[in-house]
Amino acid sequence: MAKVKVGVAGYGVIGQRLADGVALQEDMELVGVADVAPTLAIRALKEKGMPYKLYSAMPENQQLFDKLNIPIAGTLEDLVQNVDIMLDATSAGVGAKNKELYKRYGKKAVFQGGEKNSVADVFFHGYANYEQGLGQDFLKLTSCNTTGLIRAVDCIDRKVGVEKVAITIIRRVADPGDYHRGLTNALQVDKAPSHQAVDLMTIMPHIDATGILVHAPVTHGHIITVLAKTKQKISKETLLEYFRENARIRVVRLEDGFLGNASLFKYARDLGNPRGDMYEIAVWEESIVHSGDDIMFAINIPQESDVIPENIDAIRAALRMQNDRMEAVGLTNKYLGMRPNKGV
Amino acid sequence: MAKVKVGVAGYGVIGQRLADGVALQEDMELVGVADVAPTLAIRALKEKGMPYKLYSAMPENQQLFDKLNIPIAGTLEDLVQNVDIMLDATSAGVGAKNKELYKRYGKKAVFQGGEKNSVADVFFHGYANYEQGLGQDFLKLTSCNTTGLIRAVDCIDRKVGVEKVAITIIRRVADPGDYHRGLTNALQVDKAPSHQAVDLMTIMPHIDATGILVHAPVTHGHIITVLAKTKQKISKETLLEYFRENARIRVVRLEDGFLGNASLFKYARDLGNPRGDMYEIAVWEESIVHSGDDIMFAINIPQESDVIPENIDAIRAALRMQNDRMEAVGLTNKYLGMRPNKGV
Amino acid sequence: MAKVKVGVAGYGVIGQRLADGVALQEDMELVGVADVAPTLAIRALKEKGMPYKLYSAMPENQQLFDKLNIPIAGTLEDLVQNVDIMLDATSAGVGAKNKELYKRYGKKAVFQGGEKNSVADVFFHGYANYEQGLGQDFLKLTSCNTTGLIRAVDCIDRKVGVEKVAITIIRRVADPGDYHRGLTNALQVDKAPSHQAVDLMTIMPHIDATGILVHAPVTHGHIITVLAKTKQKISKETLLEYFRENARIRVVRLEDGFLGNASLFKYARDLGNPRGDMYEIAVWEESIVHSGDDIMFAINIPQESDVIPENIDAIRAALRMQNDRMEAVGLTNKYLGMRPNKGV
Amino acid sequence: MAKVKVGVAGYGVIGQRLADGVALQEDMELVGVADVAPTLAIRALKEKGMPYKLYSAMPENQQLFDKLNIPIAGTLEDLVQNVDIMLDATSAGVGAKNKELYKRYGKKAVFQGGEKNSVADVFFHGYANYEQGLGQDFLKLTSCNTTGLIRAVDCIDRKVGVEKVAITIIRRVADPGDYHRGLTNALQVDKAPSHQAVDLMTIMPHIDATGILVHAPVTHGHIITVLAKTKQKISKETLLEYFRENARIRVVRLEDGFLGNASLFKYARDLGNPRGDMYEIAVWEESIVHSGDDIMFAINIPQESDVIPENIDAIRAALRMQNDRMEAVGLTNKYLGMRPNKGV
Missing domain, CATH: 3.40.50.720 (NAD(P)-binding Rossmann-like Domain)
Incomplete structure (x- = not known):
């Protein structure tokens, strides 16, 4: 062919x-x-x-x-x-x-x-x-954030249904090597709701999404905390099982040394990935907690490659x-x- | 006396x-x-x-x-x-x-x-x-984060009752002048739930609180996003009214130039406050959004003085x-x- | 009057x-x-x-x-x-x-x-x-850098005569609270010679000055290393004596806890100076070394106030x-x- | 064999x-x-x-x-x-x-x-x-700094002889992915002379070397400014010619977009180099200036790989x-x- x-x-x-x-x-x-x-x-x-x-x-x-x-x-x-x-x-x-x-x-x-x-x-x-x-x-x-976010939300939605998500995006302000934008020793708050939450709804109109975005002076990987209201309560173990089935989501652990966004960048380099990139978003196992029947977790978005x-x-x-x-x-x-x- | x-x-x-x-x-x-x-x-x-x-x-x-x-x-x-x-x-x-x-x-x-x-x-x-x-x-x-967080939550709780809060803390890792701790170009995720959420419950045991903390390489002001489930839905304007009544909460606007944690530090210096300190936490007016009937907002915690x-x-x-x-x-x-x- | x-x-x-x-x-x-x-x-x-x-x-x-x-x-x-x-x-x-x-x-x-x-x-x-x-x-x-630099060079020049200086400026890229400029996880090199060296010569035309400026992602205080060729060799103790006589130069020591630019910012706040400012430049005592008969040292420039x-x-x-x-x-x-x- | x-x-x-x-x-x-x-x-x-x-x-x-x-x-x-x-x-x-x-x-x-x-x-x-x-x-x-520095100095020394060098090292404090060390919004000064200058003399005892090291909160590449007193004055073009002959030195230009240490890191990734590494140190063409008969220039040290x-x-x-x-x-x-x- x-x-x-x-x-x-x-x-x-x-x-x-x-x-x-x-x-x-x-x-x-x-x-x-x-x-x-x-x-x-x-x-x-x-x-x-x-x-x-x-x-x-x-x-x-x-x-x-x-x-x-x-x-x-x-x-x-x-x-x-x-x-x-x-x-x-x-x-x-x-x-x-x-x-x-x-x-x-x-x-x-x-x-x-x-x-x-x-x-x-x-x-x-x-x-x-x-x-x-x-x-x-x-x-x-x-966008990179929305793409990665939807991966995680869609993954849950297809299993148990998601009604509502509230996110906090800690956005890396520049890519490695960028000199045309930057932020020094400051966090910057955007007008809410973040466009990523709004964009999620254009792809998944059955979900109510909102969120706040804060820019942080780093170059490796956005981190998003996601609070998801699912149609039925799911355990941490069940959520991990869902994520592990998805080829574009990598479950990592603080305990193993994946301490933050920079650990994932380093790991991708050590893997010998082209340009030190990673296609997968990552979820930190130890970040998963319940808020009542809702579930909350943190994901990493490798903005250059996801x-x-x-x-x-x-x-x-x-x-x-x-x-x-x-x-x-x-x-x-x-x-x-x-x-x-x-x-x- | x-x-x-x-x-x-x-x-x-x-x-x-x-x-x-x-x-x-x-x-x-x-x-x-x-x-x-x-x-x-x-x-x-x-x-x-x-x-x-x-x-x-x-x-x-x-x-x-x-x-x-x-x-x-x-x-x-x-x-x-x-x-x-x-x-x-x-x-x-x-x-x-x-x-x-x-x-x-x-x-x-x-x-x-x-x-x-x-x-x-x-x-x-x-x-x-x-x-x-x-x-x-x-x-x-x-602690500084919990103290500021409780100010905001207590302020709402006394008016309409708060049932549940889910927070994301973007924690500044060091104070200005610190050389004994630091983080360079990295965000670091803590094991959830954050101690601040747990501590909130020791002071306000009637509230279910959880959250995720991420360390960011800045020195001025933690930023916390708070998602609060109130006993009755409140409007953005009502929330602002509550906050404005509280002497230890300052409502600020992106539109006025308060773009993030560093703007508040600068403003306190310009005010001539001793050491450039601010006792109040701040809430960004434009950060307030609804997630269904719940309300979400971002606050700034001046960690040295609050x-x-x-x-x-x-x-x-x-x-x-x-x-x-x-x-x-x-x-x-x-x-x-x-x-x-x-x-x- | x-x-x-x-x-x-x-x-x-x-x-x-x-x-x-x-x-x-x-x-x-x-x-x-x-x-x-x-x-x-x-x-x-x-x-x-x-x-x-x-x-x-x-x-x-x-x-x-x-x-x-x-x-x-x-x-x-x-x-x-x-x-x-x-x-x-x-x-x-x-x-x-x-x-x-x-x-x-x-x-x-x-x-x-x-x-x-x-x-x-x-x-x-x-x-x-x-x-x-x-x-x-x-x-x-x-400018702030040149003003502070000239203080140090003029102070030596009036005592023993300075023939030549070669400087390296590590320039803070933004002031605390700035959001309109910034740099994230990068050092940026400027075309040499730096304008500060050129400007020094407009004020002190009898001195040959050149230098390289590198921008660094920090907000407190430029640091300049100065290599000065004096008309007669001076000892470290003599240099310190000259500096100590000058009201606008503060001699500090690593040993006392003045570890870098941020320590000086912190100290000015602790002094209760308005806005946490310092008018003096600082010289680190332990930075002074000889290069043959020439003398080299590092100074701090509090860019907002000097x-x-x-x-x-x-x-x-x-x-x-x-x-x-x-x-x-x-x-x-x-x-x-x-x-x-x-x-x- | x-x-x-x-x-x-x-x-x-x-x-x-x-x-x-x-x-x-x-x-x-x-x-x-x-x-x-x-x-x-x-x-x-x-x-x-x-x-x-x-x-x-x-x-x-x-x-x-x-x-x-x-x-x-x-x-x-x-x-x-x-x-x-x-x-x-x-x-x-x-x-x-x-x-x-x-x-x-x-x-x-x-x-x-x-x-x-x-x-x-x-x-x-x-x-x-x-x-x-x-x-x-x-x-x-x-060490990585000294190795790269000696490359540049030895390259000149073998051609025209070097008598004296005075260096300023702007040292990146951590590697990408490091969480065990760091510095946030601060420059830190070390006791002079820097060990790199001292170490250079153990390898090249005929040269008088000294210098000051300042730590900067970045992860990609140390930058060193070098002031070299050569036995005979050399032009900028001659220096560039020497450097270009050396396989472990890469001459780059601000004009081409190599604005600082982070540009070189990005370029190595774009080259597809394993782990995004670069073995060569780099010299910025536009950083070269004369201080009287001496010559000054800035080099980049890719600390993980050089x-x-x-x-x-x-x-x-x-x-x-x-x-x-x-x-x-x-x-x-x-x-x-x-x-x-x-x-x-």
């Missing part, structure tokens, strides 16, 4: 990882990546020997690439013509402009959380609403590569080298 | 502020403060001209003080004999030892949150259980200076320069 | 402290302060009961002040007409515009380090080139209040509550 | 990377690694499928490994018997104890910077004093695998995938 042809627009934090993730899928071909200028990520691509073809999203910058002997395979427009679907990981707002190009050539596209909802036909999450993405032209992924699997799921849905949700996410996981789902 | 005589053991972060707070009370006399060695705080006391008499809690260190020409008024034992009550703000565990000395001379004492509960006859909070402290010999205050008023309340209770709760806390507030309570 | 009338434009981090400092000078009268909007600092001024008269620098914002019942004494233009000299602590670039207003009314002004050099007739430092400021109309102060004394010196120079350098700085120091100079 | 057999004691931050580095050397065989307990790094080794054999350095912990189904190939004593040389990367002080074991079996060993100098026969640096390590039984490597090449060089020297310095370091570099040396 012919491989599905995929292009990636925007070779930044997310775009690089999307390219790597697509390249691992045995039923997909990464045609190339596009960017506007020789950023550090592009320089690294050059130093690695150009494993991916590079297309220029801003032809007037050609001489910048030439100066560095970085070969350009064509323009973004060329790339679009050569693919079945684009993963658009450009800066917020650029995706909406690129959409015109995708439409011109009748190509599907997947946008990231930073774009406005109106850019897409459907707001998509691989596990939670795969079916709604089937055959759609334009899909928008949820949306990669759901983006690849989106390709599968948009192109109807698999019609079955579990078959689709299972293939994504398998090719990404994740452990298999046990259920749901 | 003769002033009540108060001594302070331990002239650290809390002890210094207790001394300052007591010195402001017109019905109290600060007899002196005691410490073991010429720390930076003691050096600052010397540079200020010794506004408080200093007693030595470790006579073998006499030469250290002599070398710096710091006058010593006597030993801790001398101090104890000259007071009606001691505020013990020594390092965790030392208070339990000092208690023997206090008992020997038949003196009352107030211990801080770091001591074990067994050190005291009653676990005390000025607003929440003032009456239980009346006439007691040994009182233990709640327990000072409740410590002074404890003196009033232990010595039966006032038998009425509102009269007692009102006097404490007045002498500390805080605005008057409007109700409750 | 009539007091000199002073106005302050810009009531931010520096402006607030300038106002406080001028208000302490017995031979000066603070006519008022001006700002454009009800910032947190202005709200604090209101909460304190308006100890200083407030003038509006942006009359179209009148209703913002009215809404908060903040009394406005007039416009910035009114303020300018009522003073002998303005201290301009507005945002970088605004001072140049305000200068037109000052000229219109024939008033002198002192600008801060953020303005371009061309705004002023002379680049001024109280200790290093007081005489050059005498009678000038427009003076520009050096330029206040030199600003007040500038008033004295511009208005020829004192013609003698040591008399002028001595008065500034005295009224600010600093210890007396011993020499130089 | 038979491969040299190497064991690694201590599978922590350095030990893991030593194992990876040795495994890449085509003329070496990694017999196994040893550690005392199932740390996160050991758990990651297990999750990766045990690419390296694990030996137990604390047999009484056998059941801890058994519980996790981690296969143990034997004891540390077994490992020692099976190798030609041990790389000891245990916690400071443990190496001295392990030395007894190495001696018992007549095996050579290489110790890390944390051990006391007395543990070794020679203080070793691959580029600077390779010849002194030839045939030695016990070698001690310099000592790996020099450790492997030490194996080559101790076992006389190569007698020629440049041949030895060239092979190390080649097998590590670094670019070739151009000269020196």
